[in-house]
Amino acid sequence: MATPSLIERARDPSERTLAILLLAPAFALLALIVVYPIGKLIWNSFFDLRLSGGSGAFKFVGLLNYEDVLKDKDFWNATKNTVLITLITVPGALVVGLGLALLANLPFRRRWPVRLALLLPWALPLSFAGLIFAWFFHTEYGVVNDVVRRLGGLGFEPQTMWLLKPNYAFAAICLTIIWKTSSFMALILLAGLQMIPRSLYEAAEVDGASRWQQFWQITIPMLMPSIVVALIFRTITALQTFDIPYTMTKGGPGNATETLAMLIHKTTIDYLDVGYGSTLAVCMFLLSLCVTAVYLRRIGKE
């Protein structure tokens, strides 16, 4: 006698009630901590909620905040920076992370020092990483300028002000983010690498495939599901980049390295403009949603 399938059991009224009862607490919790805040955020974005008062404060303004966002140069600047950081650091971390994962997957006699080295940057809080790298890039006290000087200048002017020039500051931030996040990439990819059966490589060797061919024909295709998962996670966190630029440059010089999350924080916490801050947050939410949808469609196709 076969056990009833899930669908058959769901049709049974008594089972259905039980299922709903069992799921209800989880849904209630989810509604409380996810649906309610997002709903409230969207609701707030239709109001003028400048906490420090002023005429017209605490009134419904319809889509006015959204009109302002479209005309807001700071918003477009922050969006550009956020997208650029994502486009640079996500592939960057993938390449470095893959390299690290392949390295860690080599048959070391002792694996734990390698694994530990891989874990450490990931375990470090983001703001620590930002503060440490800010010291590295400091004009006078930083190790970067010292190394550059010892190597004969490398074509840079002496005492380059890394964090005070827009392009250098941007590059320094991207480098820090790649350093910080590639270990997370490497961990996921390492798990994927270890799931690839050895027999595939043995068979390929029998057929005379080179190491290079093995990498492209076996490793990469077998690793694809892990790569996609790592990319989704990393892309979403990259769109929310805050800690590292905040601690390294505070968005400076000017607002050359200000990201969307920083602009939202500034508007809400420093300017106490909760309505406009919510509108910016909704826009950032939509951006994340679009990017996630693209990934999910790709996965769906596969």
Add this chain to the structure above:
Amino acid sequence: MKRRFLLGTLALVAGLASGAADAQTTLRVFSGGANQRPDLMRKLFDQYQAANPGVKIDIETGGATSELQRQYLSTVLNAKDAAIDIYMIDIVNPAQYFGAGWLEPLNAYVGEPASAMKPYLPAYAQANVINGKIAAMPAFADAMFMYYRRDLLEKHGVAEPKTWDELSAAAQKIQKAEGDPNLQGLSIQGAPIEGAVCTFLLPYWSQGKDFNDANGRMTLDKGAAVKGLNQWLGMVDAGVIKKNVAEVKTPDTVNEFKAGQVVFAINWGFAWDRFKDDKDSKVAGKVGVMPLPAMAGGKSATCVGGWQWAVSAFSRHKPEAAKLVQFMASANAGKFLAAEGSLLPTIPSVYAEPEVVKAVPWFKDAAAVVLAGRSRPLSERYGEVSDTIRTTTSAVLARTKKPEEGVAEIESRLARVMR
């Protein structure tokens, strides 16, 4: 079973809390960061507790800088948290916090502004009264001072400079004669921190210009603002100010001056004790204080800072809290803070008190500086005012923006905010 246990615990906690309230009022005070000397505040609180047995005072500290404290307090107050009764806040914050309805007006407890605020220096009497309501009471004063190496000026026969150009020339003369490539002529704060607002305003004000009128409306003279920023950039080009000035924060100036690497330094009042008392200070006994230079034809002006005591609008013990605030803002408390921690008094007569003169002789010079001090723009939207000025000033000093561009940006952004 579990629920009954929970209810039982709640009842017990509630019972304890109300029981405690009958016997004693506990006031929780946010007392700023280390530079606001919570250790000395604790001593004053102990005095108050001894005189008022029904009151117990808990202290909470946090945030090393004014910006960090502002972020923390904005979060706590926005959540209408009743846990903290009294806040120590920066002079730039009463307008914003009072506008947001976070501070209890103190008129009902301390009297009307005309009498209650009369003893204090004008800058503090003005900053703490908003639309006729007392939003906070002054704790202690602060101002930007010009510190200098008296030994070096004497050694090279240089008089105290009266204008920025004279200062630049004096610094260059000393730098050249000393021949030390690490010796900076002048140290100012160019990083996008609160101090950079003063860095923008000092050379502007010293041309006799106002940034805002009495109603908080902006009265920016663009030409003068550009001239002020160019004054700094000219000194960077001359090697008087170091070229990475846009990275310099308040502690950097203090540490570099302490290490003997700076001839002139602009910094807050707390720096004096660091130069004089710190074990790693190489300049103890060699430091002088003078009024800030002016632009040729202008007049000396400095940026006042300072800290205030405010009662939370969400406090459950407002009368008790207001009474404590009154004590902390009194002349006696001011005298104690001046003598023990060289914190500048907000009441002019305290500067002349014999105990104070004996403990901190330099206060006789300081009084004039603080009295001539000017407030940063008082605005309900000070967060935006400060952010715009400091970010732009820092970008100009980093030379990613021309002074003309920076000033135009300040004007266009603040035209909407300060009207």
